[in-house]
Amino acid sequence: MSTTTLRPSQPVRSGAAGAARSSRRKAGAWHRLIQPLLVAALCAVVVGIPLWLALITSAKSQGEANLPDLSMPTQWHLLDNYQRAFSEGEVWRGLFGSLLVMVPSVVGVILFGSLAAWILARRSGRLAAVLYAAAISGLILPPAVVTIVLLLRQLGLASTPVGMIFIYMGMYMSIVIFFITGFVRTIPIELEEAARIDGARPVRIFFTIILPLLRPVIATATILVCLYIWNDVFYAFFVLGGGSTTTLQLNLFQIASSNLYQNNWNLIFAYVVISSLPLLVVFIFAQRKIISGITGGAVK
């Protein structure tokens, strides 16, 4: 929206010079004063209030947190609450479980996905087209969550991190193949051919030429898949439920479900803060890369 710059030296083209100038002056006031104030107010009300409620309630005593509001705590129980969240909510076990399922899933789905995407992007013919369509159908189709449990029981992987890893890989393989295939098609094939003439085999070409070139799209796919897996509770509940592995989100769900018997909003929100923090910290440090990564993949 570049009604933007007030350039006094610029000649006014229209005959109604006064009208144009006054409308520009209005635009100037909007951009200099009103818009920034509006934006600040919007940030404070729309995002600030909900986040404030979580933060401030996590510092209150159980009695005061009984009915969560925006007021300051009369007595600070910040450390106390977070300590209880760590002990009763088993933060370390949850963090370990979250990483235990997320890291191998992401590495596996990116490696297998880009390997397949390279072939699918380079091979022509009807079979390749059909395989590509099948590979990306998971973009739209919902995972069959109930029979996943049945399958994992038959494979002896029910309630195990290994089962969870394979389920996540299956769920997000389509997104990865979709993004990476599109990207491979923009890489000139001549780069590969030069290496091929020099006698390089496919495995070598993939790992030394293709994979390094895929860095930006792999970053995008990694961010998205991490975001989904880290925040997932639905599939984790079905797959990991009843096992010894747990994740931060499953723990949060557990704590909040016991809320039926006692109002422990202070603990819930301490846990909300703890479980949200890792991604927020990563985001603060890599903000530009993350945003450009996500948008680069989405709008072509």
Place this chain on the structure above:
Amino acid sequence: MAHPIVDAERQLQRRDARMSERRQASSHPARFLLPAFAVLGVFFFLPTVFNFIYAFTDWSAFKSDINFVGFENFASLLGDGSLFTALRVTLIYAALVGIMQNVFGLGLALLFERDTRVNRFARVIFFIPVLMSALAVGYIFQALLKPAGAVNEILALVSGQNVHIAWLGDTTWTLVVVAFVNSWKWMGLAMIIFLAGLKTIPEDVLEAARMDGASAWKTFLRVKFPLLAPAITFNFATALLGSLNGFDTVQATTAGGPAQTTEVLNIYIFQIFGYGLYAQATTMSLVLFFLVLVLAFPVVGYLRKRENVL
């Protein structure tokens, strides 16, 4: 007389195609597809195939053997009305999220369009909810929207009267409130997609509109909005698919209540799975599969076509 030449050419072409396919087979071997398709086949497609089998059985937690029962599960879900209720709730919820998320995201993108320091800061702030889990967001809003909660307190302060709206206890409007909460969580993502779309609009097009004396509103309606078609496709499709398959936000705010008026398909599946009625849960999962199939392909197709026309 042209015939023999044409034939020879065609033969050459065919040989070329065969050669290139053979060359492709050695330079881009099909065995590289194996790991990805093995994982997809076993852990994604196989459970989907199972859906078509176990929806017609009496699989449950209460007995060890599994027998075919035909359409009994469908009949019982149709009979007690839960199938249509869940379908209706899911559809309304998905449509509301699709619309709200796009409207909020577009509004924010237009407001934060210029690259000022305030705007860059605001974009970061509005992206925070995207990174939080839907479960966490749901709990925050459950607390905010209690009858004696912060939202009513603020409204009371502004209006000077007592406000006791049961935001999450209304059998008609709570579904809209839950859709709002879900849109609140995701609007930051829609916003940055729209911002990226706005960046792709060439400056000279906007300059031309300005020279023609178009107002900001006209420029938006006639120039920006049509050129944002790809961003709208992406945002609407992801919002629709995400909310058809939604669970976390609903579970954390209302858990399907009041009186099952926010019970989307996945909440229903989650609950009856908890009761041990696995076959019924599978049947609902199959219903969800078909709902997405029937809805998503035409919607995505329509939006894509709209992009081409413009």
